[in-house]
Amino acid sequence: MNPVVHFEMPYEDAGRVMKFYNDAFGWAMSGTGPEMGDYVIAGTSETDENRMVKAPGTINGGFYPKKADSPAVPSVVIAVADITDAMQGVRKAGGKVLGDPITIPGVGQYVSFHDTEGNRVSILQPDNM
Secondary structure (H helix, E strand, O other): OOOEEEEEEEEOOHHHHHHHHHHHHOOEEEEOOHHHOOOEEEEOOOEOOOOOEOOOOOOEEEEEEOOOOOOOOOEEEEEOOOHHHHHHHHHHOOOEEEEEEEEEOOOEEEEEEEOOOOOEEEEEEEOOO
16 A cells, blocks of 8 residues: 655745744644745654654644745645656556656655546655555
């Protein structure tokens, strides 16, 4: 099986979203800056030295800036052993891969796709998998 390992949601104001989730739920929120697309990391669960969650059944996530040319919808990230095979599986099942995989330093290879229902989902081949 390929588990859901991460969630993503859009934001309009990085400071506001970090304050909200920290204040409301105690999440450890941190901004990455422009070198990583102003992504905001949301730590919802304690992680080990490999940045993997310690408690089974929990995931961490992040927030990305809303942009006029991209969908502003929540998304889940599915871990896969081989991103190329997973992209082929998405296409064979009727989905549409959105571009080429990108490398997230220290994390792995990542690409998004639309499923047959138009949902934006992503796949990640973690470096440590």
